[in-house]
Amino acid sequence: xxxxxxxxxxTLLRTIAGLHRPVAGTIQLDGSDITHLPAHRRVAAGIVMxxxxxxLFPSLSLEENLKLGSTRSRSGAWDLxxxxxxxxxxxxxxxxxxxxxxxxxxxxxAIGRALMANPRILLLDELSLGxxxxxxxxxxxxxxxxxxxxxSILLVEQDVTQALRxxxxxxxxxxxxxxxxxxxxxxxxxxxxxxxxxxxKRAVGGGG
Amino acid sequence: MVWVNAIVQGILxxxxxxxxxxxxxxxxxxxxxxxxxxxxxxxxxxxxxLAIITGLDVPVLWSALVVAPLFxxxxxxxxxxxxxxxxxxSPVTTLLVTFGLSIVIQNGLxxxxxxxxxxxxxxxxxSASFQVNSQLSIGYESVIVFAVAVVVLVCLQLFLSRxxxxxxxxxxxxxxxAATIVGVNVRHVYGVTAAIAFATxxxxxxxxxxxxxxxxxxxxxxxxxxxxAVVIGGVGSLWGTLAGGIILGLAQVLGxxxxxxxxVLAGHLxxxxxxxxxxxxxxxxxxx
Ligand SMILES: Nc1ncnc2c1ncn2[C@@H]1O[C@H](COP(=O)(O)OP(=O)(O)OP(=O)(O)O)[C@@H](O)[C@H]1O
Ligand SMILES: [Mg+2]
Numbered sequence: 001x002x003x004x005x006x007x008x009x010x011t012l013l014r015t016i017a018g019l020h021r022p023v024a025g026t027i028q029l030d031g032s033d034i035t036h037l038p039a040h041r042r043v044a045a046g047i048v049m050x051x052x053x054x055x056l057f058p059s060l061s062l063e064e065n066l067k068l069g070s071t072r073s074r075s076g077a078w079d080l081x082x083x084x085x086x087x088x089x090x091x092x093x094x095x096x097x098x099x100x101x102x103x104x105x106x107x108x109x110a111i112g113r114a115l116m117a118n119p120r121i122l123l124l125d126e127l128s129l130g131x132x133x134x135x136x137x138x139x140x141x142x143x144x145x146x147x148x149x150x151x152s153i154l155l156v157e158q159d160v161t162q163a164l165r166x167x168x169x170x171x172x173x174x175x176x177x178x179x180x181x182x183x184x185x186x187x188x189x190x191x192x193x194x195x196x197x198x199x200x201k202r203a204v205g206g207g208g
Numbered sequence: 209m210v211w212v213n214a215i216v217q218g219i220l221x222x223x224x225x226x227x228x229x230x231x232x233x234x235x236x237x238x239x240x241x242x243x244x245x246x247x248x249x250x251x252x253x254x255x256x257x258l259a260i261i262t263g264l265d266v267p268v269l270w271s272a273l274v275v276a277p278l279f280x281x282x283x284x285x286x287x288x289x290x291x292x293x294x295x296x297x298s299p300v301t302t303l304l305v306t307f308g309l310s311i312v313i314q315n316g317l318x319x320x321x322x323x324x325x326x327x328x329x330x331x332x333x334x335s336a337s338f339q340v341n342s343q344l345s346i347g348y349e350s351v352i353v354f355a356v357a358v359v360v361l362v363c364l365q366l367f368l369s370r371x372x373x374x375x376x377x378x379x380x381x382x383x384x385x386a387a388t389i390v391g392v393n394v395r396h397v398y399g400v401t402a403a404i405a406f407a408t409x410x411x412x413x414x415x416x417x418x419x420x421x422x423x424x425x426x427x428x429x430x431x432x433x434x435x436x437a438v439v440i441g442g443v444g445s446l447w448g449t450l451a452g453g454i455i456l457g458l459a460q461v462l463g464x465x466x467x468x469x470x471x472v473l474a475g476h477l478x479x480x481x482x483x484x485x486x487x488x489x490x491x492x493x494x495x496x
Contacts, residue, residue: 017389043391055386057379068379072391117391
């Protein structure tokens with residue numbers, strides 16, 4: 001999901017996660033209507049979000065943050081050991097607070113916390129926000145391994161090139177509407193640019 | 209020896225204040241609710257204990273075993289169906305709602321019962337005491353109350369730091385929305401928090417009734433003591449609340465040693481001094 005600042009990317013993700021009620025329309029998961037399912041129960045249904053700004057719990061230790069992720073865990077492969085395998089540095093710092101960690105490390109904890117719930121759909125909001133390019137690269141290199149376990153990822157990203165490189169399907173959002181959808185390789189860069197900046201009036205389903 | 213006696217009594221009284229204040233501290237620390245009806249719920253618990261003691265002819269301590277769990281349930285329901293609704297509107301609404309609860313309880317008690325002061329018949333416990341030496345004797349009653357206070361605070365601390373639900377309470381206190389998206393049912397967690405707070409209020413109410421007489425309008429005066437203990441100790445810190453309670457108790461008992469009418473005022477003065485010098489309290493901390 002790409003789009004300029006204020007396009008409504010976070011709002012979309014938060015609505016899918018259950019933090020906002022849609023004014024119109026429904027949200028469906030595998031064909032069943034979850035529009036009125038409370039946010040905490042959507043986690044049990046398999047929708048888990050890594051929110052913008054990470055939102056770790058400052059008065060909890062790293063491990064407690066991870067453990068909270070399994071509050072409504074579905075059964076699956078992800079548990080503490082598996083997260084520590086993915087991020088070996090965490091095991092040594094499990095008892096410490098998360099406020100002293102670097103931005104990239106905090107983002108990793110936020111991802112680990114979400115994985116603990118064994119999501120079917122992982123919502124990632126601006127993974128790269130405020131992180132050094134090398135750190136961002138390391139986080140992105142990890143995504144294929146997550147996809148290989150069978151989960152889907154809905155990624156919100158400002159960096160269009162990065163987003164198009166890693167995704168199977170891309171949507172461009174403008175003022176709360178999807179302006180363009182398609183496989184990244186089928187999308188011409190001028191087309192993406194137009195949708196991103198709102199140069200074209202064309203909307204999905206609106207023809208054209 | 210008079211002073212040693214006063215210090216011991218002050219510390220023991222402080223235990224009662226800490227027991228009473230920890231619910232206020234917990235509800236503020238977790239949900240940012242300032243429960244202005246806190247003192248009135250304590251008074252309500254005292255009356256309920258009185259009814260159980262006289263109605264069933266059981267000792268004071270037994271009545272506490274009934275009143276505390278009952279108040280726990282009341283707390284859950286009050287949180288879910290009254291306070292939560294006001295929280296969804298605004299913090300000011302919550303303040304008004306708890307203020308309203310306070311008035312409703314006071315007037316309800318006044319309407320249903322008499323305005324006269326009453327006290328709990330604590331039986332043989334009231335007069336029994338350790339005789340340490342010829343000048344120093346310590347009442348069993350106040351020792352039991354102090355012990356209960358410490359046990360409650362230790363259990364609460366362990367619950368928050370070790371239990372899975374306690375972890376959810378701390379997470380919800382940190383960031384309600386983040387707690388929701390990891391799967392915590394924040395409203396339920398708030399209800400549980402209120403249940404714990406109300407159960408401790410009930411215990412404190414019974415203890416107050418053993419210490420002194422009470423009437424339907426006694427709540428607000430007690431609420432002030434709870435506020436003072438919480439602020440002296442540091443908001444949101446349980447050990448701070450214990451320290452705050454003890455400091456307040458000491459100030460009051462030592463003050464009344466100087467002049468009988470100076471006791472409560474001495475407590476207020478210590479509170480003001482701490483507020484002026486250390487506005488965050490003596491042990492400012494998060495709930496952990
Ligand atoms: N579908 C919508 N209808 C109406 N208002 C919306 C809609 N989506 C988003 N908004 C509003 O637009 C503003 C920006 O939305 P949001 O934070 O979701 O954008 P964003 O794409 O995540 O921006 P950023 O890149 O800065 O994070 C918010 O005030 C939000 O309430
Ligand atoms: Mg955003």
